Amino acid sequence: MWFVLHGFGQLAGYFIKDFAPLDDGTRLIVAPEALSRFYLGESTGATSGNARVGATWMTREDRLTEIGDYVRYLDALYAHVFTLVDRARVTVVALGFSQGVATACRWVAQGSSRTDRLVLWGGLVPPEIESPSDAAPLRSARLTRVLGARDEFATPELVRAEDERLAALGLDAPLLRFDGGHELHAGTLLGLAE
Numbered sequence: 001m002w003f004v005l006h007g008f009g010q011l012a013g014y015f016i017k018d019f020a021p022l023d024d025g026t027r028l029i030v031a032p033e034a035l036s037r038f039y040l041g042e043s044t045g046a047t048s049g050n051a052r053v054g055a056t057w058m059t060r061e062d063r064l065t066e067i068g069d070y071v072r073y074l075d076a077l078y079a080h081v082f083t084l085v086d087r088a089r090v091t092v093v094a095l096g097f098s099q100g101v102a103t104a105c106r107w108v109a110q111g112s113s114r115t116d117r118l119v120l121w122g123g124l125v126p127p128e129i130e131s132p133s134d135a136a137p138l139r140s141a142r143l144t145r146v147l148g149a150r151d152e153f154a155t156p157e158l159v160r161a162e163d164e165r166l167a168a169l170g171l172d173a174p175l176l177r178f179d180g181g182h183e184l185h186a187g188t189l190l191g192l193a194e
Contacts, residue, residue, distance in 0.1 A: 007098025009054030095119040102126040135169040143173035148180040
């Protein structure tokens with residue numbers, strides 16, 4: 001069972017297509033969409049018929065309320081899924097991509113859902129996880145970080161700082177690299193699934 005959380009400006013219906021390589025009949029992939037949608041890029045306003053739409057998990061405006069809303073939303077979705085599937089028979093993987101990394105971490109840290117594995121792909125553990133005690137819920141899941149070798153958001157300095165921060169939090173999160181940018185990579189996904 002995979003819960004996959006998209007990045008900023010993405011829509012779940014498009015994001016889930018990147019997980020097609022995992023669809024071998026043995027996995028259920030659930031791609032919830034963030035609760036806030038907006039027009040992407042240059043648009044002429046809310047009536048623009050050709051402006052693309054994206055979604056975001058939160059903004060700085062009323063930030064804590066938005067975080068609380070999406071944690072409750074993800075917990076409710078999880079609870080619903082497990083009315084249909086026997087939780088004891090599956091391994092639960094939460095994968096966050098980009099902005100979805102902070103979302104997945106907050107869900108695991110603040111929510112009531114239990115995950116077995118947490119994949120942090122192209123993003124950072126959120127800043128409010130400041131101490132080993134804040135990070136304790138994350139330690140209950142096997143963590144893996146994934147970064148593209150050419151990810152423009154993952155400068156060597158930022159990666160080094162995150163390595164040091166995770167060590168100080170007591171989080172063991174091995175880093176996998178692939179030849180690519182700020183994107184999902186089919187071969188790496190398949191490797192994680194094995």
